[in-house]
Amino acid sequence: MHKISALQAARGLAALAVIAFHSLFINAKYLAGATWLPDMFVFGQTGVDLFFVISGFVMVLASANKFGGRGEVLGFLKGRFLRIYPVYWVYFFAVMLVFLLKPGMVNSSQAGEVSLLNSFLLLPDVNLPLVMVAWSLIHEVWFYLVFALILLLPRRWMPLVFVAWLCAILAASVLYTSPANPYLRVIRHEFSIEFIFGALAGLLYLQVVSGAFQWRLPGALVGLIGVGLLAYALASGTVDGSDVIQSISLQRALIVGGGYTLLLLALALQEFKSQWQVPGVLTSLGDMSYSLYLSHILTLSVCGRLWVAFGSVEGGLVASVVFWAISLPVVIAVGYMSYRFVERPLTQRLSRRRAGRVSAQSVAN
Template sequence: MAPSNRLAFLDALRGLAAVYVVIFHVMAMPSPALATGPVLGAILAMGGTGVALFFVISAFSLAYTMPRHAATPRPLLSFYLHRVFRIAPLFFVLLAFSIWRDGRGSHAGHSATEILANVTFTFNLFDGWEAGIVWASWAIGVEMLFYAVFPLLFHFIHTLTRASVAALLGTIISLLAVTGMLGAPGLAATGDYGLLRHLPVFLYGILAYHAFKALHVMQPSKARRCGMGLLVIGGTVLIGLTLASARAALSPAIGWGLFGATYAVLLLGMSLFPLSAVVNRATTYLGQVSYSLYLAHPIVIALLIPVFRRIQTSVPQPDLAYLACAALTLGIAIPLAQLGYRFIEVPGIRAGHRLLAYINARRTTAMERADQRE
């Protein structure tokens, strides 16, 4: 399968994950939450697991692009500069806005230490600050900690067998922590923002990448059949998990890992058999702007809550009222995400490329002068 197709399916799933989170927050952010029917409500209630899909995609794409960094003169510098300049510019803009917002009126604002923890992306390590100052940025805190250790993980997890063992070990450790066998610290690490809750999900993404490498060399017809089978299995399990979660039959930590594993199966299936209903121009576009959409949408929802209430009053059918609120939110948030992508994300990415090129050029010049002296 051509690289462009691989990137297309990753972008498409990333875009759908962002939209899933947005439509979940449209329902859940207002207090009280927007009313929906039982079927739509059960589907929306699992929208938070779109972040687990983000994590799977992130680990997969990092593993996919790591060989490119390895081919540069300074692999680690290349990796970390790309990650920082991909994430930090938009985050810092919204952090500045959030600090201003929270320092007005009766709100006490944020201490210099808490702001520093957010600037350095270490806020996930501090009790009470894990959610981040920027709304919904807890996922960024988790991601950045994963970025910090990813090169080491990739160095050791370089085969399908090792990826399978790592995913299994990560799952076992997380389950032991959930049951309390690792003590209070282990149990705390499986909370909403805990690293032991999310590490297995990242490992499933790395496993999906190595499985993809092993499977994509198959004959096209066989690859399509394999992809179809994975999509059927993953889709069936996803429906089952949604029903079980709606009945509160799963603990949050265990359910999160199961959703992550299921999303990894679906990602792998989509890589081999990209359904046009999922991988298309619209979804790949949403994938492009997904980071801006994810970080900016809570602000849009907060501003629209009074409008939501008016819609609920004028549209008595709960599902229709909710769908109108979701459409309004996406109609505003997506153009804003395009602006964030075009004027903040893209310039930030280009600045990272220029800085890396400058550093590498300086290094090359220094080496050439050293050679001349010899």
């Protein structure tokens, strides 16, 4: 797999963007009055859009030599399972324990209504999962299942297959409203457009770096167009903080998803061309992005409850500054500790066990 530091850094920045978005709700819940948090933090919601674009890009790069191989599908699904579920289950069981002991502390926004089985398996449901941020993982699981089927096809078919999938989502978005059935809702959701954009960008990147396609557009121009699309989305109110579980606007998927895709493609090609890499602190942030994403709402909720418990109920600008000066470093610290002592050891151990079984099967055969 091609290692691109810009993509890894983008993961970290996407996690920070989501934290910025959720900070608005935490501030409104636990502090009153003025706040230093700007309204533009609403745009941080698009950190999820960025995650989906990165996912499509990375899936293509990670599977560059696996297309058309029937024996690759099971290995791909096992790898994705080990990457997503074990770490997620650590948080699931931790939150479930709280839910069983004090139901009112979990998912209070939906009166504690949650399917534990669907949450455990990351299956679509009419309600949010027990770990609320895991709703985006449900989309990831869907993307992985579709991508596993695509792996069965020859690589030369990939552009056509992804374009056909894109056209199907575009048609469904225009012709049909978001269905009530949670499975159909995920299947036709506009988030698929952003995953497809990322996958197409990944295919183009592979063509360029292999010399099969002569890239003539200046990377700076491509990146500038991407930034321009994102700036337009921010200025025009394309992202307004509304619920994205049911659907997002087609305009948002095309403009925000397209903007992030062009920006990432430009950075990836520039990195390949000049061999530059982003600062290590950003790639480290990307390394811990999954743990940071899973833990941040829980950490902020604990910070908010402690803030209220210690009698800090007065609001205002000063209180907001103090609260976030304490809470944001705690969020990063918890995310890092989760990565360092839970995610990395767990994934490494499971990966070694999987590699050992594969080696044993190869010897036996």
